[in-house]
Each structure stands twice: as C-alpha cells, then as structure tokens.
Amino acid sequence: MRDRGVIYTGLLTFLALMTFPVWHDLAAKTTSRGPEPVMPTREKLCVAPLSYMRTSHMNMLMDWRDAVVRHDVHSFKAYNGKTYNMSLTGTCLTGCHTNKAEFCDRCHNYAGVSVYCWDCHVDPKMAGRSAK
Amino acid sequence: MFMIEKAVVGSRRYWTWVLCLCGVVGVGFLCYLRQLHYGLGITGMSRNVTWGLYIGQFTFLVGVAASAVMVVLPYYLHNHKEFTRMTILGEFLAISAVTMCMLFIFVDMGQPWRIMNVLLYPTPRSMMFWDMVSLSGYLVLNAVIALITLDAERKGIAPARWIKPVILLSIPWAISIHTVTAFLYSGLPGRSFWLTAILAPRFLASAFASGPALLILLCMLLRKLTGYEVGTKAIRSLAVIVTYAMIINVFFLLMELFTSFYSQIPALTEHFQNLYTGLHGEPAPMLVWGRISLALMAIALLLLLAPATRKNEGMLAAACAVTFIGLWVDKGICLVVSGFMPSPLGVMTSYKPTLPEVLISLGVWAIGALMITIFYKITLSVREAAEASTEECVATPITALK
C-alpha cells in the first residue's frame, strides 16, 4: 500500500470527528448528567399528569394558545378538578415554574430545542427591566 | 428523464456564465440571511410604504410568466406553425418567471417559516390564497407540459395525447394568474390608485408586451450564441403581438389619465401627479421614475409601430429592450410603490431600496436566469441531437400531436 500514511491519517481524522460528541462530553464530564430541571416548590400538583406533561406539554400549550387567542376561552379545568387561567407567563411562570432558567431552559438546552415562545412571552423575572 | 445530464456538459463560455450567476445568487443569499436575522427593516420599506421592490418584481414577473400564452395560444389553438421552434422556449421562460415570483414573495415575508399557514388555513376570501393556488398550479402545468413535450422530442415520437388538454388548460390559467395578481390590488377600498376596474386589463396588456419582448430578445441571443434559429417569421409574428399589446397598454393608461384628471377627484389625481406631472411644489417621490417609464413606453411604441423598424432585427432588438425596461419601470417600480403614496393619513413617504434589498432582488433574478440557461441548454442539446439523428424536420413530433 503506497499511500498508507495518507489513508491512515484520513481514517483517524474521520473517526475522531465522528466520535467527537462522545469524547468531548466525557472530557467535560457532562455525559452522565441529565438536564436536571428544578421542580416547583409552591404547588404539588401540576395542571396535567406528569407523564403527559413530559411528552406533550407543547401540545397542551398550543391548545391553550388557540383557546385564549382564537376562541376567547380563558379558564382551564385540570384533571385534578382545579381551574386555572390559561396563561404561560401568568400561570405557568408566575404560579409554579418561577425560574425559567432553572426549569424550562434546562431541558430545552439539553435537548437542543430552540423554542420561539420567549421571543414574545415575557419571563416575569424580566418585568420592569428594560428589554435590552 | 429530466435530461439534466445535458446541462452539465458545456463550453467554457457556458460555465463562466453559470458560475457568475451562482456568484450573484450566493451574494443575494448572504444578504437574505442578514435580512432574516435583522428583520425586514434592512430594506427601504417603511410603515407607510409596506411593499416595495420585492412585490414590484413579483408583480412584473407574473406578467412575464403569463405571457407564454401569447406563443402557446396561436400555436396550439390556431395552428400557427411559425411558432414551432419557439413554443417550448416560451414555456421554459414561464417556468423560470413563476419560480422567481414565488421567491420574491418568499423573501418579502416577515415570517417565511410560517408560509405553510397559507395552505394549512385556506382562506378563499383572500386573493392571496388564490394567488398561491394559481401560481403553484401554473408552475406544475408548465413543468409537466415542457417535460413531456421535450422528452417526446428527444425520443423522436409524438407526446402522449393527454398532454393536449393540459396545454389547453394552461391558456386560461395563464390569464388567470395575472388577473388574480391584479385582484390583489384592485379590491382594496383604501388604495385609490389601485381601485380601478382597468387594473387587471392593464396588467394583461403590459404583460403581453413585456413578456414576448423578452422572449424575442432571448431568441435573438440564442441565435447569436448557438446558431439555434427560431425563424424570422416567428420573431416577426411575435413582434406584431408585442406591438398590439403595447398599443392597448398605452391606450389603457390614457384612459386612466382621462378619468383622473377630468374628474379632478384628488384621490385619483394625486397618484398621477406624483408619477407624471408633479405635485405643485410638494415633493413628488415617484416623479423621476414615472417620467422615465412614460418616455420609454413612448419610444418603444414609436419603434414598434413603424413596420420598417420592426422588420429590421437590430431595431427590433432595441425596441424590445426599450419595451421590456420601460414596462419593468412602470410595473416593477412605479405601480406598487405609488399605491402607498400618499398614505391613508395623507402623508407622502418616499421609498428608496437599500443595498441588501437590491442584492437580494438580483439574487432572485440570477436564479431565474440560471434556470433559463439550464432549460435552454437542455432544449438545444435535445434538438441538436434530434436533428443529427434524423433527416426529418425536428418539428414533426409536435405537429404529429394535432
């Protein structure tokens, strides 16, 4: 094999690039860690069962969005019988998940999901401050 | 089946042209990325002039796309054999123009990733919905027609018989795309410049002058570059069509001017004063462009009317160029922007496109030019191969369709 050097170098580079996520995370010690969102302390029960929220909270938020914006319906009867006002900032972030950075962002960043909700919906922590 | 392999084999000149176009597209694309990041504020549009260069180009190019009917109708409905070698060139021009239209709409949108909303939530009362339907349908129609007929030609057989009704459908469809585009404007109660029944006829007349003018120029260019001959009769025939369309277009404009200036209603006159006569001491932002378009249309008409100049190919080329540019200024620049002057609150806001806006527009035009280049390269290669392999006239497969 005449071009042994070139071929082996190429193969090694390729392997290094392909396995980059593995050894990078090992070195940064992030592999074994999951997203670790901080659970709310004020309320014990969520507006929907935990398993549902884990898989489908985005669908629920879309339903809330359409109900409030397009049908002028504002109150939501949860599975536990309680009634909630359907509002991302007013209910979700004010009543329970008061720290967006420690809850919402943790999983979203981990999963590489970029949601555009925050382009418009205001994090209560930013109230009163200049938007700059 | 798509004969793409014919487009990747070409002379040095061909590849230089293609790569230059790719460069222009690349620059336009980079500017578009900047626009996506910053917002449409990067353009010269404003709260009062909310549609500018992009929508103006879209409006003009819908006309060019529709104008393919001026070749298809005489050839397929009236057996005008002179257009035999030209018809498919017109169809490919239509495909490229429609694609450019859709791209111009896309780059003008504030939230382009939501474009599927127009199909997910169909709204038949909105003319923009019908515009999307008709443009998409026209693109598919022409793509199918061009593909089937060219493929059949390549194989030296007649195209399948079902293509005939599809071709016939494309004729009223072509009229409809430009009528629907005119309806975008002519039903708005607050925009008196556009609120006129003659807008759709004006659109069609200027389309049928500018589109065929471009096609004539392209055919002359093809002959010069490759020796592909559509035939003097075809060019002269199409030139007559351009002339009549130009006469009707100017006539319609004069009708508009009469109604506005004789009635003296300010909502009507102020737009034409802004464009042509001046606003009595007030700044008239469109005056220069309006007068340029008038001058070019007048020159074009004079050149086209005289049979001597029309029959001389050099003069005809000049006439077609002046026609195309004049109507481009009239529709691509003057028409859309003037509708916003004055604003609903009576303010004359001027509009000047910014550099990124112009570069994005050039990028879209370059995509259209690239598509035409590739389509014409494929067509010419197929025809040359067909001519080389058979001694019969290359037009036989299509005429066998009748």
Next chain:
Amino acid sequence: MKISRKRFLQIGGLTLCAVACKTAVGELLDIGEGNSPSAPGAAPATRWAMVVDTAKCFKKDGCTDCIRACNKAHNVPAINDANHEVKWIWKESFENALPSQANPYGGEKFRDKPVMVLCNHCDKPPCVRVCPTQATWKREDGIVMMDWHRCIGCRYCVAACPYGSRSFNWVDPRPYIAELNPSFPTRTKGVVEKCNFCEERLVNGQLPACVAACPEKALVFGNVADPKSDVRQILESRFTLRRKPELGTQPNVFYLV
C-alpha cells in the same frame, strides 16, 4: 348498465369537481368579515365601540396619557425612526384623520388640534377580508383580533386598511421597550400589530387602558348594541363623525367634533 372503468373515473372526477366548486362558490359568496356564522340580520349581543370627544381632548394641551398607558399595557416599542415606528393609538391632525370633513376655511379652532386615531374595529374590515391565514378576524363581540402566532408578515392587511391603523415590526421590538410588562406578551419582528381594544382587560371587566387613563374622560367605551350604554346614548343624542364612511367599512370609533 355496463360502464367502463374510464367512464366511471370520469364521472367520479366530475362529481368531485362539482362538490368542490359548490364549496368554493359558497365561500366566495360569503365574503363576510370572518364572523362566526350567525343568523343573517340577527343583531349582535355585544358590539364594542368607542367615542372620541375631541373637544374634551383639546382641553389639555400636549397630553399623551392615553398613548403612554396603551404603550405600557401592551409593550409597544418606542422606535424613534418614523419609518419603522409601531403605534396603536396616536395623534393626527384634523385634516389627516377626517379628510372628507376638512375644508380650507376650517379656522384655527380645528386646524392645529390633534385627533386621536386608532384601529376602528370596523364592522366590515377590509384587513380581515384579505388576510390569507386568518391571522386577523372579527370576533363575535366586534373586536378585530390579531393572532401573532399565525401571522406570516405578508403585510396585505396593512395595504388593505384604509386608515393606516396597522404597524409592521420591521425590526426586533424588544430593545425599544423601556419597561417590560409581564402581563402582556411583546411581539417579535416580522408580524403586524394594532390596537386590540384591550381585549385582555375586557375579560377582567376593566376598561381599555387609554379610556381609563384619560384625565378629561374624552374617551368613552362601551357596548353599542346595548341601548342603555354610554356610547349608545351619545350616538343617539349627538351628531358624530366616522373616518372615511364612504368606503363602507362601518367603523366603530366615533368622533364628536
């Protein structure tokens, strides 16, 4: 009856087209205003409307309380560039706001005084007619509503509005908001916005922010379909003007001059 497959398909296709045409024609003829289907001719239970008393408004020179209240309540950005500005309620000169009523002999009394202009929440809104995604529609209670999640930013509604009430977000508005109000979202670049008659406050039984903020009580808001409401009483007892009535949009903002 023996029928060939080709013939069967032809008949089936034609039937499908006929059904589709009927639906399309039905929709086209019902070029209504995006109302949910109600019995034709039935009077609405709620029709929100506003009366602007220009004489009371003139009393306080240079006052911008309603504008500031609205901007604060809705995170309306303060963009200094007039080309990119976003405004929900603002002042216009008399001849710009009510051009069909202005005359050259109007006199100093009217010429320099400002008139508050905002979205008229028309009964026959052209903006609703043209929106290709139904991102704007007319609610049962009369409010012409915006859904900023659906808007594609085509600005057709801006072209259609005869009053210049709508603003497009040419740039990201967030840097231009001095104080973020968490009880209402901001918008993002690329969507169109306008006055929403404070529908989020109406839900809680509150008056619109501008109405509540006016020190001279120049803005009167109410249900014009209710014969006992303030707005209805004013409209029945005094002469009022509307902007560009000849266009047939039936605006719901009335002006006392």
